[in-house]
Amino acid sequence: MMQLNALLLTLLTVAFAAGMPSKTSNSFSWRPRRFFGLRGGSTKTAAGGRLIDGEPTTMVEARTLHDGTVFPVTLSQTVSSQTVGDAAASGKNAADWVKLNRDHLVNDLLPKHGAIVLRGFDVPDPDAFSEVVRSLDLEEQPYIGGNAVRTVVADRVFTSNESPPSERIPFHHEMAQVPRFPTRVMFYCQIPSKEGGETPIVRSDEVCDILRKEFPELYERFKKEGVRYVRVAPMEDDPSSALGRGWKSTFGTEDRETAEVEMKKDEFEWEWRDNNELLTKSKKLSAVRTVDGKEVFFNQVIAAYSGWNDSRNVASRAVVFGETGDHLPEEQMKEFIERINSVAVSFEWKQGDVLIIDNRQVMHSRAPFVKPRRVLASLAR
Template identity: 40%
Template sequence: MPESFFTEITIPLQKTYNAGHLFPAVLSPNPNKQPSNLSLLTGAIKAHKPWLQSLLHKSGAILLRGFPVTTASDFNDVVEAFGFDELPYVGGAAPRTSVVGRVFTANESPPDQKIPFHHEMAQVPEFPSKLFFFCEVEPGSEGETPIVLSHIVYEKMKEKYPEFVERLEEHGLIYTRVLGEEDDPSSPIGRGWKSTFLTKDKSVAEERAAKLGMKLEWTGDAVKTIMGPIPAIKLDKTRQRKIWFNSMVAAYTGWEDARNDPVKAVTFGDGKPLPALIIHDCLKIQDEESVAIPWQKGDIFLIDNLAVLHSRRPFNPPRRILASLCK
């Protein structure tokens, strides 16, 4: 039984949703068993993967806390134990660095910057179904990774702004971003086109963009990427509910740097501008419904990218969160 190794615990700030599911679910080692070590943990994950997947399906996110995971390499072993296929980070916006195996740094933008709620890579057609985050270095203070259930955001927005949501469902969204040649770590969307398309060759970048359905407009060494129209609302088929699957709020309030104006970064799929008041109210709804659990060293967050949006609060260094994306 998985309960012989894992104990489901409750911690402050969790929320309870339909049918009494806790969000997120939190697992710790069973205190009545021998102290856990890394190989026992990876063995238990492999042995109880169907149970863990069922828990993730019910809750949307699982926090593993109190296990002996201390290094990036340990974290990579845990990700591997789950057995999900790796998703390469092609088309994403965040500046990141590869660390070991399937592990890279989470967004490396400056600590004073908030990263708004988004589904990972919602602005491109091929996005991860699951994300792992790992706290290698606990934040000096703040720096939580708040999460919110996507279908709750959809339901609240549909109730409050039915016509706006109808337009979103009908037209989708277009995302526009200007990329420099190299990465700009001072920007939350500072990934350059070489890193974005994993090439130094403009013609290869063109091919990879075309596969994503993305249009490129070159101006010297910089390029404007135009993505869409793509859907802003999706059906989560496994749970049979509609979800708020987009990067609208993140783009409109956060895609700002020397090259980019966030208000122009996202429009309705017919090219018409989005209403600022509704976008900012959506951000408020996301904040109100979210859960922000302070990171502890060794924490691993497994997030269902279809069910849950995530964000990042500003922080006082140090803080090092690592990530891994899965198909």
């Protein structure tokens, strides 16, 4: 474990899964407490992570998994008067701090916990977030092949899904519907919503355990057949739909021939339709994969199946089994999605928060919200 240069790190796990910090000026350690689930309980989390009496709530901000791993792990910077001396230690430059601790964050904490929340650091605007992203020293992942409408706002930084705030975006792995997907996703909260707008996350290895144990027939079909994704894209962006990214933006081109070159790279089948719309069908893609020795439910199945109906697409037909082309069983999918929601984590965004996700093992979603809200994103490999 790398030295932290006289910097105190405290594991918060904003809900009451927090551990007691080990007070040392040059190491990172904690003693995690076991999580007591909110569902069905009689406690909820107050501001600052304290427990108060009250009615149960569905917002679970952190969980301790069966192996004792805290999900997500939340890191905060605390500085004593004796340790303030440089930009990284004083918190004046979050990018310098991330650069200093990059190996530990990327190679140790992220694979273990699946998600990291950086809270209380000085990240005032998109440019500062861009510096944090670059300090992670990860290969940039272009947003080519994605379905959502996005706008670039800084180097390697763009808006998160711009679909209407009244709509929930279901759980998904970013760009899992294409062969070239990002392995890490970074989010940054510039403006938190006063109501809603959380970014719920869930561990896909836990989801796969649920699928295998509680829905064994469905598990076997997903594992054996894989899935294919079907989508009709407009020519230009349609911000009224979560799937509204036009094919020009999707493939970064103005002409059909260049778009076809990109589709060939990913082995898509396609059909040009009236009004310059484009129907695409992916090749057969795995729905169950192995990451670091664990089976994960890595795909876009939940988002595609329970997601968006628009003038071009019907959600229940947007994903099919990869070999037979059969539609997914409605009743089983409904129960499965309910179980996924029951083990999800959803924390309240605070201004300046940065969320780093291992996209291979964690799905994310978006809760409906009341404007204003601005959460930005960056993709990497």
